[in-house]
Amino acid sequence: xxxxxxxxLSENRIFxxxxxxxxxxxxxxxxxxxxxxxxxxxxxxxFWAREAKELTWQKKWTKALDWKPPYAKWFVGGKLxxxxxxxxxxxxxxxxxxxxxxxEGEPGESRTLTYRQxxxxxxxxxxxxxxxxxxxxDRVLIYMPMVPEAVIAMLACARIGAVHSVVFGGFSxxxxxxxxxxxKAKAVxxxxxxxxxxxxxxxxxxxxxxxxxxxxxxxxxxxxxxGDKIPMKRxxxxxxxxxxxRVSTKHVAKAFDSEHPLFILYTSGSTGKxxxxxxxxxxxxxxTYSTCKYIFDMQDDDVYWCTAxxxxxxxxxxxxxxxxxxxxxxxMYEGAPNHxxxxxxxxxxxxxxxxxxxxxxxAIRAFxxxxxxxxxxxxxxxxxLLGTVGEPINPEAWMWYHEKIGGGRCPIVDTWxxxxxxxxxxxxxxxxxxxxxxxxxxxxxxxxxxxxxxxxEECAPNEGGKLVIRKxxxxxxxxxxxxxxxxxxxxxxxxxxxxxxxDGARTDRQGNFWIVGRLDDVLNVSGHRLGTAEVExxxxxxxxxxxSAVVGRPHEIKGQGVVAFVTVKGNIKTSEAxxxxxxxxxxxxxGAIAKPDEIYFTPSLPKTRSGKIMRRLLKELVxxxxxxxxxxxxxxxSVIADLQKNLKx
Ligand code: WT7
Numbered sequence: 001x002x003x004x005x006x007x008x009l010s011e012n013r014i015f016x017x018x019x020x021x022x023x024x025x026x027x028x029x030x031x032x033x034x035x036x037x038x039x040x041x042x043x044x045x046x047f048w049a050r051e052a053k054e055l056t057w058q059k060k061w062t063k064a065l066d067w068k069p070p071y072a073k074w075f076v077g078g079k080l081x082x083x084x085x086x087x088x089x090x091x092x093x094x095x096x097x098x099x100x101x102x103x104e105g106e107p108g109e110s111r112t113l114t115y116r117q118x119x120x121x122x123x124x125x126x127x128x129x130x131x132x133x134x135x136x137x138d139r140v141l142i143y144m145p146m147v148p149e150a151v152i153a154m155l156a157c158a159r160i161g162a163v164h165s166v167v168f169g170g171f172s173x174x175x176x177x178x179x180x181x182x183x184k185a186k187a188v189x190x191x192x193x194x195x196x197x198x199x200x201x202x203x204x205x206x207x208x209x210x211x212x213x214x215x216x217x218x219x220x221x222x223x224x225x226x227g228d229k230i231p232m233k234r235x236x237x238x239x240x241x242x243x244x245x246r247v248s249t250k251h252v253a254k255a256f257d258s259e260h261p262l263f264i265l266y267t268s269g270s271t272g273k274x275x276x277x278x279x280x281x282x283x284x285x286x287x288t289y290s291t292c293k294y295i296f297d298m299q300d301d302d303v304y305w306c307t308a309x310x311x312x313x314x315x316x317x318x319x320x321x322x323x324x325x326x327x328x329x330x331x332m333y334e335g336a337p338n339h340x341x342x343x344x345x346x347x348x349x350x351x352x353x354x355x356x357x358x359x360x361x362x363a364i365r366a367f368x369x370x371x372x373x374x375x376x377x378x379x380x381x382x383x384x385l386l387g388t389v390g391e392p393i394n395p396e397a398w399m400w401y402h403e404k405i406g407g408g409r410c411p412i413v414d415t416w417x418x419x420x421x422x423x424x425x426x427x428x429x430x431x432x433x434x435x436x437x438x439x440x441x442x443x444x445x446x447x448x449x450x451x452x453x454x455x456x457e458e459c460a461p462n463e464g465g466k467l468v469i470r471k472x473x474x475x476x477x478x479x480x481x482x483x484x485x486x487x488x489x490x491x492x493x494x495x496x497x498x499x500x501x502x503d504g505a506r507t508d509r510q511g512n513f514w515i516v517g518r519l520d521d522v523l524n525v526s527g528h529r530l531g532t533a534e535v536e537x538x539x540x541x542x543x544x545x546x547x548s549a550v551v552g553r554p555h556e557i558k559g560q561g562v563v564a565f566v567t568v569k570g571n572i573k574t575s576e577a578x579x580x581x582x583x584x585x586x587x588x589x590x591g592a593i594a595k596p597d598e599i600y601f602t603p604s605l606p607k608t609r610s611g612k613i614m615r616r617l618l619k620e621l622v623x624x625x626x627x628x629x630x631x632x633x634x635x636x637x638s639v640i641a642d643l644q645k646n647l648k649x
Contacts, residue, residue: 165179
């Protein structure tokens with residue numbers, strides 16, 4: 001960790017929000033932030049009850065928090081409908097004819113849904129789900145392109161109390177199988193395809209392949225995005241538009257318990273099996289609502305755009321539930337940032353007058369590399385606030401974002417959070433927090449973050465340790481679906497009663513949090529979590545592979561790249577062609593994001609005498625070409641020497 005800590009220590013540039021920004025922002029001064037943060041930590045029930053009261057509850061709760069570590073219940077006894085809060089609520093508060101979603105397809109077409117239109121679509125699709133026999137708590141897998149129907153499908157599930165599990169459209173058929181069988185989904189909602197980089201992603205074909213292996217899905221509802229003729233299995237597959245035509249556009253939202261399950265979202269951990277992170281209705285909605293309000297400072301005339309995919313948690317919290325519960329207007333874009341060229345995002349900002357823009361450091365680095373001519377030739381003056389998420393942002397990228405995209409006038413909110421936390425946990429508040437390039441700064445309301453050493457003592461400023469959250473918060477995960485033991489072991493075992501994030505971090509003298517990166521065997525590739533064990537297990541599934549070890553290496557654009565060391569079976573000959581085949585194999589098993597950037601064949605892997613692969617050495621080797629530190633536990637030093645030669649070639 002020490003290298004990162006050193007490089008961060010030299011960062012002394014401080015940026016304060018302008019007086020004008022602060023004047024109009026919800027939180028206007030550090031004194032106000034401190035006062036509210038203090039209250040939120042000392043009296044979480046009081047603080048969060050006030051936030052939750054801004055939402056619509058069909059029945060009020062009796063107790064704000066019930067905390068029996070590691071299980072929290074928020075707004076106990078309360079009943080609400082999450083979808084009603086995101087949609088119906090705005091029909092009576094003056095926003096009925098306001099644009100909810102302004103969508104742009106990759107080929108260039110555009111579509112606007114007002115809150116009234118969104119309501120009609122969601123009600124109708126809720127009726128389609130009901131007609132297909134979907135009941136409260138049934139799991140529904142959603143595998144969609146970035147079209148409004150993806151959000152409509154999520155909201156319709158929430159509306160009838162079904163639990164959605166969105167799978168990113170870039171994941172493979174086999175990834176769908178794993179998730180279907182873990183959550184035992186009854187239905188799948190997909191599309192005939194989606195546009196990406198000029199091509200068509202064959203979503204329905206992937207679903208068909210997955211359903212050859214997982215046979216318990218009763219219904220597949222297919223949204224027609226492309227319009228090509230595709231195979232439809234009789235008795236199982238139906239078209240969205242045909243079913244919608246048969247049902248009413250009216251639906252009254254019933255209330256569900258505050259702790260009713262809302263969704264399961266799979267994320268990588270340190271084993272080969274992804275974890276189904278479970279979120280529930282009332283607390284999650286309160287957390288995403290409140291963070292949008294304070295961190296993105298959403299105002300009624302904002303045009304907000306988050307560039308994430310709905311397949312990741314960012315798309316759940318900051319495309320679907322947070323922005324819509326705030327009644328904001330948002331832009332949604334289907335395709336790639338570089339289609340037809342790297343000016344696409346800036347065209348969209350100019351065309352729709354985007355005011356708040358939320359993206360990932362990996363995208364920013366790709367834009368820097370593409371050249372300043374793209375943003376320079378567009379009018380970005382509508383922007384007033386910028387955000388980043390997914391990984392630590394390097395100071396160069398921060399400065400470029402600040403100057404080139406923000407014109408030097410927009411505060412940047414570097415937001416730290418996780419699939420598990422549901423909502424942003426550490427971030428500047430744009431109207432008050434002094435920012436420095438590279439730090440997510442200070443904990444949000446209700447977040448009791450700390451950095452602890454191995455003994456559980458709080459680290460001194462600039463001393464690296466483990467990032468923990470010491471108190472429950474409304475949008476926290478409730479469990480790993482179907483695996484309470486893994487939930488306790490993964491998150492609650494390091495320090496009694498505290499949540500361990502799995503990230504290394506330090507604070508500076510002003511109390512700013514600097515996130516260093518994952519402490520487990522999880523990589524962060526383009527802002528997305530990827531378990532090295534998942535890639536390893538995909539590799540050893542291939543008939544040529546005997547053993548493999550996967551590590552990350554710093555990557556200019558992606559943050560981390562994937563490097564695989566592979567030992568082949570006795571009679572197999574290694575070749576460039578085999579390396580290519582293995583890369584494609586990983587793409588097929590997991591998805592393109594997991595394809596190794598480099599594959600090294602090696603007769604053996606460095607191991608301890610007890611047979612454990614020493615990934616630490618491999619990691620060092622790919623980063624620096626050398627290994628240092630303690631190698632006395634290594635069984636056979638010549639393995640390292642051979643690898644060193646191999647890597648130099
Ligand atoms: C991991 C969570 C939260 C939505 C996207 C990723 C890293 C996330 C930041 C940030 C430094 C960050 C952490 C975290 N991370 N945001 N602003 N600064 N690191 O969600 O897939 O659940 O991954 O992403 O390592 O643990 P995720």
